[in-house]
Amino acid sequence: MGRLALTGMKKRAESAGGEEDEDALGSPLPQDFFARDSRAVAEELLGATLVSTVGRRLTAGRIVETEAYLGANDPGSHASTRGVTERNRVMYGRPGTIYVYFTYGMHHMLNLVAEREGEAGAVLIRAVEPIAGIDVMVDRRAGRAGPELTNGPGKVAQALGVDLDDNGTLLGEGRLSVREPVAPPDDETGVSGRVGLSQGHGLPLRYYLVDNPYVSRAKPGRRIPKGRASGAQGRGHDRETR
DNA sequence: CCTATGATCCGCT
DNA sequence: GCGGATCATAGGG
Numbered sequence A: 001m002g003r004l005a006l007t008g009m010k011k012r013a014e015s016a017g018g019e020e021d022e023d024a025l026g027s028p029l030p031q032d033f034f035a036r037d038s039r040a041v042a043e044e045l046l047g048a049t050l051v052s053t054v055g056r057r058l059t060a061g062r063i064v065e066t067e068a069y070l071g072a073n074d075p076g077s078h079a080s081t082r083g084v085t086e087r088n089r090v091m092y093g094r095p096g097t098i099y100v101y102f103t104y105g106m107h108h109m110l111n112l113v114a115e116r117e118g119e120a121g122a123v124l125i126r127a128v129e130p131i132a133g134i135d136v137m138v139d140r141r142a143g144r145a146g147p148e149l150t151n152g153p154g155k156v157a158q159a160l161g162v163d164l165d166d167n168g169t170l171l172g173e174g175r176l177s178v179r180e181p182v183a184p185p186d187d188e189t190g191v192s193g194r195v196g197l198s199q200g201h202g203l204p205l206r207y208y209l210v211d212n213p214y215v216s217r218a219k220p221g222r223r224i225p226k227g228r229a230s231g232a233q234g235r236g237h238d239r240e241t242r
Numbered sequence B: 001c002c003t004a005t006g007a008t009c010c011g012c013t
Numbered sequence C: 001g002c003g004g005a006t007c008a009t010a011g012g013g
Helices: A012-016 A019-023 A038-044 A088-092 A134-140 A153-160
Strands: A049-052 A059-069 A098-103 A107-113 A122-132 A176-179 A189-192 A206-209 A221-223
Touching: A038 A059, A038 A122, A049 A122, A059 A134, A059 A153, A088 A098, A088 A107, A107 A153, A122 A134, A122 A153, A122 A206, A134 A153
Parallel strands: none
Antiparallel strands: A049 A059, A049 A176, A059 A122, A059 A206, A098 A107, A107 A122, A189 A206, A189 A221
């Protein structure tokens, strides 16, 4: 929970488009990173930095909560059973593509496409810890501050200015990019069922940094032993209450 | 602290 | 028409 917050970020981003300041946030994750099993991508995105330059304003946050969405076998996924549709076709596209959809008549959901071309898979960004451009985020979030700023998928999209214009674009080529973790994440990772689904909520596909204050909500989960690869198996009786 | 409910569009059946 | 990978608010304990 090191406060690496770059509080005094110069407002040069507004005039220059943010290029210089962006580079200080770390090197972009390679495309290969996303060309893997959605669960591995979801787990390893924890600690990475999500950067937005929407509206020529730089905002960035550390990813602290994700969910994996799979293909036909996943009843909670937009790519479940039914085939390719206008909305979900991005999920079948190139790894590293941004998938944004609009729901509940008012919220945008930000996902990053995984797996490989032709196979559906994506990772929902559920929560981030603000790193840069906090004043901008507060503005976009109607004055809210603290965890309320970005502790939910709709809040993340709003704070970073993400909308349907980003849908189908590639990370690094548009207004969004993801950077390698600044420091090795020493936080423990937890896994639990996904949030808000009517189907498929039992599958352990939600990943989060244990005890991070920006994680959206407590849910029964288990801790992943340090150094282990993505563990989708096994059920624990641990409670992650907070 | 908690649970309940309304808001408000669009994609899909 | 229905219901949603949600959020903010109102109300009760």
